[in-house]
């Protein structure tokens with residue numbers, strides 16, 4: 764029973780992210796709202812957004828569009844992503860490092 768409900772919610776999350784992606788170019792404010800809805804939905808239903816967590820800003824909920832509202836730098840095997848809307852940095856380690 765639980766699995767069925769999870770599947771539905773995951774489907775909704777995916778759909779909302781598709782909407783956010785579509786709106787991110789023309790109406791970033793609406794995209795932000797979609798991301799906010801997804802985060803709320805995931806929190807309420809205890810679902811991890813692991814797959815999508817690098818697609819939006821964790822501070823201002825902006826949907827990331829490479830080359831438009833984010834700046835990506837790679838140094839010493841670490842990736843740092845800067846949100847150009849609020850200035851929030853998120854950093855993570857590259858798997859396997861740079862060769």
Ligand SMILES: [Zn+2]
Pocket residue numbers: 820821822823824825846847848849850851
């Ligand atoms: Zn931000």
